[in-house]
Amino acid sequence: MDRNRLHNQVASMRRSLFDQLEELQDDTNPNFVQEVVTLFYNDSTRLIQNIEQALNSRPIDFCKLDDYMHQFKGSSSSIGAKKVTNECTAFREYCNAENAEGCIRSFQQVKQEHAILKRKLEVYLQTVRQASQTA
Amino acid sequence: MELMKSSDNIIQDRTQQQHKQEPEMQAQEGQQEQGHHFHVLAVDDSVIDRKLLEKLLKVSSYQVTCVDSGDKALEYLGLLNNLDSDSTASSSSSSSSSSNSSSCSQSSQREGLKVNLIMTDFCMPGMSGYDLLKRLKGSSWKDVPVVVMSSENVPSRISIRCLEGGAEEFMLKPLQLSDLEKIEAYLLKSLHLSCTNIDKDDDDNNADHNSDNNNDKVVNNDSNIDKGNNSTSMNNNFSKRKALSSEDTESRRPKIKGLAVAI
Numbered sequence: 001m002d003r004n005r006l007h008n009q010v011a012s013m014r015r016s017l018f019d020q021l022e023e024l025q026d027d028t029n030p031n032f033v034q035e036v037v038t039l040f041y042n043d044s045t046r047l048i049q050n051i052e053q054a055l056n057s058r059p060i061d062f063c064k065l066d067d068y069m070h071q072f073k074g075s076s077s078s079i080g081a082k083k084v085t086n087e088c089t090a091f092r093e094y095c096n097a098e099n100a101e102g103c104i105r106s107f108q109q110v111k112q113e114h115a116i117l118k119r120k121l122e123v124y125l126q127t128v129r130q131a132s133q134t135a
Numbered sequence: 136m137e138l139m140k141s142s143d144n145i146i147q148d149r150t151q152q153q154h155k156q157e158p159e160m161q162a163q164e165g166q167q168e169q170g171h172h173f174h175v176l177a178v179d180d181s182v183i184d185r186k187l188l189e190k191l192l193k194v195s196s197y198q199v200t201c202v203d204s205g206d207k208a209l210e211y212l213g214l215l216n217n218l219d220s221d222s223t224a225s226s227s228s229s230s231s232s233s234s235n236s237s238s239c240s241q242s243s244q245r246e247g248l249k250v251n252l253i254m255t256d257f258c259m260p261g262m263s264g265y266d267l268l269k270r271l272k273g274s275s276w277k278d279v280p281v282v283v284m285s286s287e288n289v290p291s292r293i294s295i296r297c298l299e300g301g302a303e304e305f306m307l308k309p310l311q312l313s314d315l316e317k318i319e320a321y322l323l324k325s326l327h328l329s330c331t332n333i334d335k336d337d338d339d340n341n342a343d344h345n346s347d348n349n350n351d352k353v354v355n356n357d358s359n360i361d362k363g364n365n366s367t368s369m370n371n372n373f374s375k376r377k378a379l380s381s382e383d384t385e386s387r388r389p390k391i392k393g394l395a396v397a398i
Contacts, residue, residue, distance in 0.1 A: 032190060039183050070258065074286040075183045078309040 006131035013124050034128050037121050040079050044114060047072040055104055065103065066095045072110075083113045173322045174198040178208045178255035178267065179284075184308065188254065195315045197322075205255070205262030205270070212250065214274050250279055251322050256308075257285040257297070265297055272301040280321040284308050 014033055051068045054061060073088035087110040094102030175197050177188045185201045192199045202208050209215045253271065257264035264283045271281055283297045286308040294305040303321050306314055 036183065036186055039186060043183060067260075070286075071181065074181050074308070077286055078181070078183050078187055080309070 003131070003134040006127065006134055010124075010127050010131045013127060034125065036079060037125060040075055041118065041121055041125075043075055044072060044118075047075075048111065048114060051107060055100075055107060060098075060100050060103070062095050062098050062103075066092060069095060081113075081117050084110065084117055087113050172196060172198040173251040174200070174249055175252045175254060175318075175322075176208060176211065176250045177201045178203075178205060178253065178259075178264070180204060180256060180259045181286075184256065184286075187309065191310055191312060191315060194312070195319075200250075205259060205264070205267035208253070208255070208267060209270060212271075212274075212276055213248070214270065214276070250276070252280050252282065252318065254282045254284060254318075257283050257289065257293070257305075265293075265300060268297060268300050268302055277301070280324065282306060282318060282321070284310065 047068055051065060051072070054065045054068060069088055069092050073085055073092070076084040076088060087106065091103060091106040091110055094106050175192050177185060177192065177199055179185045179188060179201070180203050182203075185203065189199045189201050200211065202211055206215070253276075255264040255267050262270075264285075268281050268283060271277060271279070280303045281301065282304045283294075283302045284306045285294075288307070289305075297305050304317060306317075
């Protein structure tokens with residue numbers, strides 16, 4: 001009973017979070033969504049740290065910043081994280097204009113949206129773990 | 136929830152899933168008839184995009200090899216063996232590309248390696264997707280269809296440049312299962328070109344399937360044009376996927392070989 005409830009919970013979370021990923025998960029790789037989420041989680045954390053460092057260095061290397069943000073935006077877009085992706089777009093505009101202050105402000109937005117997303121992903125992964133433990 | 140699309144979209148996705156099953160079954164039938172799986176080489180520097188692409192292709196019953204750079208792709212295809220300056224060459228000059236094709240013809244077909252389609256990201260550090268495309272088209276792998284992907288709206292001059300450089304298609308990431316239907320057409324075409332011992336009947340079957348698929352695609356492209364460039368419209372996944380200006384579509388149309396006849 002508990003197991004079914006958790007499994008249903010996982011399935012419905014997956015459906016609401018990941019339209020496309022849900023379609024791709026199948027019996028041959030039941031952990032696919034979990035793997036992608038974990039990948040994104042680690043990858044995006046790393047990129048955020050890199051961007052943070054780049055923003056703190058003087059003079060700011062806008063080229064490098066743009067490169068990091070391009071990667072970050074790409075990953076976010078690939079898993080369907082719209083709000084994060086939109087904030088990245090805004091950031092890159094400031095970056096192209098070499099507007100340091102704009103970048104710093106915009107990056108706060110990026111981090112905020114990313115933190116919200118991370119929280120949701122954490123809850124998802126936690127639920128997945130719980131569900132597998134009751135199996 | 137930020138990741139949740141509208142419920143309309145979810146319904147659209149389910150409908151598209153039904154649409155995709157038909158060509159998927161045709162692809163699987165094609166593979167069973169030929170007795171092998173299509174092999175796709177995927178080139179992308181993003182680990183997440185590689186994972187997603189690999190999954191997309193495997194779900195569609197293709198064999199997949201993923202590499203993370205243009206250099207690794209060339210290495211895999213056996214195109215780096217006889218070159219002195221391999222990884223640093225960003226764009227091959229015409230003189231070096233001619234020597235490429237002559238010296239690599241033996242090594243490129245190493246151990247009966249078969250690749251039916253190459254999908255590459257456009258924006259990569261080091262060798263870009265365009266550079267890789269040019270290298271491939273100047274090699275003995277030039278007949279393998281190449282699809283270039285990009286994570287963002289690139290200016291039409293860039294996508295046109297890729298198409299003129301020999302790419303079959305320029306696709307917007309993230310790819311969806313519905314995008315794989317287009318790829319199937321290129322794979323069937325490459326099979327037709329490369330296999331000399333295909334039964335005549337099989338050819339006809341594939342041609343029929345192709346024309347059916349092409350008709351579907353023509354309809355889809357028309358709806359793309361109608362919906363235009365509205366990336367905020369969530370009513371139709373196709374418009375979000377393609378996000379082409381009509382200028383793009385106009386210049387792209389003649390290049391998409393499979394569709395040229397239908398249009």
